[in-house]
Amino acid sequence: MANSDYATVTEAILSQLQDICGSENVASEDPNVLRKYSHDQVPDDKQARPPEVVVKPKSAEEVAAIVQLANRENIPVTPRAAGSGLSGGAVPIFGGILLSVERMDRILEIDTANLIAVVEPGVITNRLDAELAEHGLFFAGYPMSEEFCFIGGNVAENAGGGRAIKYGVTGRYIHGLEVVTPTGDIVHLGGKRVKDVTGYDLVHLMVGSEGTLGIFTKIFVKLLPRPTHRTATLALFADVESAISAVPAVMTSGKLIPTAIEYMDRFSFSSAAKDLKKDYPYESLGAALLFEVDGNNADVVNTEAEIISRICKKKGAIARYVAEQEKEIEEFWKIRKQIPWIIKRHSPQQTIEDIVVPIAEIPAIVAVIHEIAEKYDTMIPVFGHAGDGNLHATPMKNPEHSLAHWETMLPELKRELYLATAHMGGTISGEHGIGHKRKDYMRLVMSEAELDLLRKIKSALDPGNILNPGKIIPDSA
Ligand SMILES: Cc1cc2nc3c(=O)[nH]c(=O)nc-3n(C[C@H](O)[C@H](O)[C@H](O)COP(=O)(O)OP(=O)(O)OC[C@H]3O[C@@H](n4cnc5c(N)ncnc54)[C@H](O)[C@@H]3O)c2cc1C
Incomplete structure (x- = not known):
């Protein structure tokens, strides 16, 4: 696919987009706005590309009308959530329409009887979690970007993060989706049901599809009872090998699955912790591990943290810190979350x-x-x-x-x-x-036959190659 395969956004198309979303939700002239939507968090400017127009629909019907228009006029549409992605997924590489879901930000329902939340895609992940906490519930997804990423982006990327070792990744908690297909139909997949084998598992075909197979307009999120206790252990090691050897040991000898085991090498940990003005034995530090455990029994949680600390000592940890208060847990995580920013600054x-x-x-x-x-x-x-x-x-x-x-x-x-x-x-x-x-490295890990399966799925759902073209699948050999 090349730029020339698509039509450009004309005045007539802009006018139709304004009719659909309202003129205040269509931007095509302000270069600052177009620049803002030209990139995600990939730092390389060469990977950025401004859209011709940014549209901010409010409902599934508006999204469907935009996608139908795009199909009629042969204009590419790139969905965008918070733009915190790290693979260029929300970058409109052929220009065209950038469809931002930022105005679709309602938590529609927290169904405590079915343990399901129904949300729009523009809800900030942390906001959902904070609201669920009031009901004693939680969504187990926990990307390190949770303060600013959207749940729609999490589903589209099948985001992992800090709790995946114990709870799995986002997709495990997605039971249903309302989706605008690449040709502009509104379909309802799954729902509040725990089990469903009626036809292909289209919900999980959509999860992780990076905005190439459909635009989510409503998401059914499975909830869990919120663990009442958690604590964290930070262990510092003199060398990488000792730190790494503690990772499987905690699960095999310790016989427990922590919520998180985060690894930070010397440069990552020291730069982030120093930036946060923390005092640690940096001279002798080779690598660090951050563990979190959670559960409903404080004694069990504390005992598990002690077991982890003992195993780390056995594996040669030079310093161990078991958090005694929530504030300390947050302080440990702050170091971990600071790392990508500090590397970017360097x-x-x-x-x-x-x-x-x-x-x-x-x-x-x-x-x-x-x-x-x-x-x-x-x-x-x-x-x-x-x-x-x-x-x-x-x-x-x-x-x-x-x-x-x-x-x-x-x-x-x-x-x-x-x-x-x-x-x-x-x-x-x-x-x-x-x-x-x-995209250009996919052939290192997938055969041509496997890539062909991806191509067939994409062209079956999106015959005009309108939705987020140029992503995931390399062109045929
Ligand atoms: C500091 C930092 C830490 C991070 N930590 C983690 C982490 O721990 N774990 C992790 O998994 N990721 C992490 N990320 C990456 C990123 O935050 C995730 O990929 C996140 O899920 C993207 O969400 P977003 O709302 O920003 O989506 P965007 O970047 O806006 O979009 C991501 C993809 O989703 C598609 N999309 C957006 N909305 C929709 C929709 N409604 N329907 C269909 N497709 C849609 C887009 O087209 C794009 O392909 C981190 C990023 C940063 C900057």
């Missing part, structure tokens, strides 16, 4: 990668990342969700190298990293998705 030329390997392979992949960093003479800080094998290795440009050198070597470096990951039974994205950032 170097705008960087790429947050999202590889995932079977957990037993974590020591091997961390060793390979160190070898690759040495070979390319660049830094690759590593942090992430060690408990589910999902590591954010983040190559950064060496300040002594030229920009041209960085741009030439990065694809080679990523290829090497991805091949090593695939060799260990892993893959190139655990939670951030493919978007257009990783």
